[in-house]
Amino acid sequence: MNLSLLPGGIYGLLGKNGAGKTTLLKLICGLSFPDEGSIEVGDYTPSERDVNFLSDIFFVGEEIYIAERTPKEMEKYLAPFYPSFDSVLFHELIKKLEVDYDEKFQQLSYGQKKKAMIAFAISCKTKYLFMDEPTNGLDIPSKALFRSIIASTYDENRITIISTHQVRDLQSLIDNVIILNDQQIQFNVSMDQVSEKLIFGHSSLIPEGEVPLYVGGSELGKSYILMNNNNSQSQVDLETLFNGFISNPKIFNQILNA
Amino acid sequence: MLISMVAIIIPAIFLELKYSRYNPQTIYGFYIFFLILFGTVFTSLFFKNWNHTSRTTFLLNLPSTALEKIVLVQFYTVVLYIPVFTILFCGTNLALYEHSNPGMSFLITELAGKQSVVFAFFTSVLVPYIFLQSFFLLINIWIKKSQYVIALVFILVILLTNYFFMFSYMKWLTSGVSSVAGSTLMLFPTRVLFIGGGHYQEMTSKLIFNISTMVCLIMTMLFYMASYFKLKEKEI
Numbered sequence: 001m002n003l004s005l006l007p008g009g010i011y012g013l014l015g016k017n018g019a020g021k022t023t024l025l026k027l028i029c030g031l032s033f034p035d036e037g038s039i040e041v042g043d044y045t046p047s048e049r050d051v052n053f054l055s056d057i058f059f060v061g062e063e064i065y066i067a068e069r070t071p072k073e074m075e076k077y078l079a080p081f082y083p084s085f086d087s088v089l090f091h092e093l094i095k096k097l098e099v100d101y102d103e104k105f106q107q108l109s110y111g112q113k114k115k116a117m118i119a120f121a122i123s124c125k126t127k128y129l130f131m132d133e134p135t136n137g138l139d140i141p142s143k144a145l146f147r148s149i150i151a152s153t154y155d156e157n158r159i160t161i162i163s164t165h166q167v168r169d170l171q172s173l174i175d176n177v178i179i180l181n182d183q184q185i186q187f188n189v190s191m192d193q194v195s196e197k198l199i200f201g202h203s204s205l206i207p208e209g210e211v212p213l214y215v216g217g218s219e220l221g222k223s224y225i226l227m228n229n230n231n232s233q234s235q236v237d238l239e240t241l242f243n244g245f246i247s248n249p250k251i252f253n254q255i256l257n258a
Numbered sequence: 259m260l261i262s263m264v265a266i267i268i269p270a271i272f273l274e275l276k277y278s279r280y281n282p283q284t285i286y287g288f289y290i291f292f293l294i295l296f297g298t299v300f301t302s303l304f305f306k307n308w309n310h311t312s313r314t315t316f317l318l319n320l321p322s323t324a325l326e327k328i329v330l331v332q333f334y335t336v337v338l339y340i341p342v343f344t345i346l347f348c349g350t351n352l353a354l355y356e357h358s359n360p361g362m363s364f365l366i367t368e369l370a371g372k373q374s375v376v377f378a379f380f381t382s383v384l385v386p387y388i389f390l391q392s393f394f395l396l397i398n399i400w401i402k403k404s405q406y407v408i409a410l411v412f413i414l415v416i417l418l419t420n421y422f423f424m425f426s427y428m429k430w431l432t433s434g435v436s437s438v439a440g441s442t443l444m445l446f447p448t449r450v451l452f453i454g455g456g457h458y459q460e461m462t463s464k465l466i467f468n469i470s471t472m473v474c475l476i477m478t479m480l481f482y483m484a485s486y487f488k489l490k491e492k493e494i
Binding site: 026029032033054059061065082 | 310311312313314315316318319320321322323324490491493494
């Protein structure tokens, strides 16, 4: 498995259940060690768990654990571990996400706790930010807010990887897509490359004379992917791209890596 | 934590009062037993339940070294815990015994004897405590769940082995030993009571005490080192 990521990228890590998304994130964070091969994140080897490395990464897992009682305590006790922590940003984000700074986590719902953790993670301003299913448990307005916050706090020095099953939550947010299949990285391309080479459409009728690379959806509405031969513009439909890739990885890799 | 400790220690002191009959050696027995019991439980709280992925993730990803994490646990469970427990224990004793038998007397009269209080505290309180505490620390870091029970089983095996070792040693030194008193179950006996020749006899053995103290100190160091490496290599 080879994977090189560049600073400034927001990577969407997609894959079916059991594809190895969470395992990959754990390996990158140093929570698990590779049986063979090596992983390097910047100048660090994650499995060594160097303190400087740990203060440069933040991992928001699918299930979250907060030892502190309130967001206020969280800031007081955890923020000193992260040298670039931005207190103003933290206050701004939790206000935006409608989490009370002084309210006890015990009294908050899972979604509220997750929002507090996401706000804290972004405020740490670490070089590497990894999120595993961050939108699980968030209500619909919060999902939109999450996308807006990730976009508005964009940092050109940060690498962000967001792993999710809910590909629609990453729509118009990520600029690179990584697809894991059978515990292998089978696809790692930028969204620009995808929109340059593929056209996405939603219709019950496929344009005449076109041979779709993939057709999905139900009788009520089909989604399809065509080759972009005319430099047309269409919005990338991540769900269709993912389904198309899973159905025929070889052809999509050939087209996108050509 | 302090409140829970007070809540547990005070009933323990009352229990001790009921059965100790103001005997300094029994008071020491209660003191060391509860010190180790609460101390090992307290230690176990820091690394409990490794199966809880989010808690483990938080613990392992916290930007500090494995050594700093262990030192922090040691600070709470040894440096802070022993004085707090001792003050509470002795303070309660002092209050309950009033002036007739001050709380600290058991340490001075029973443990120190002709030695200094500091030496007595080191050999009879600190060494047994850190030996067992380091063992619990290692088991808690190494094993994923039910660590306390597993550690207790190990301790029981060690104590029984110690008993049979003492029994064989006494039999070798004397003749006709039919039974060794249960006090030899302790890891640091200064004297051994046994039935020989139809009546109770007593043997004081500095050698056994010194050897077991040295062995326990070396084992403690090894347990701490093993805990460090196990935590460093811990994976989810």
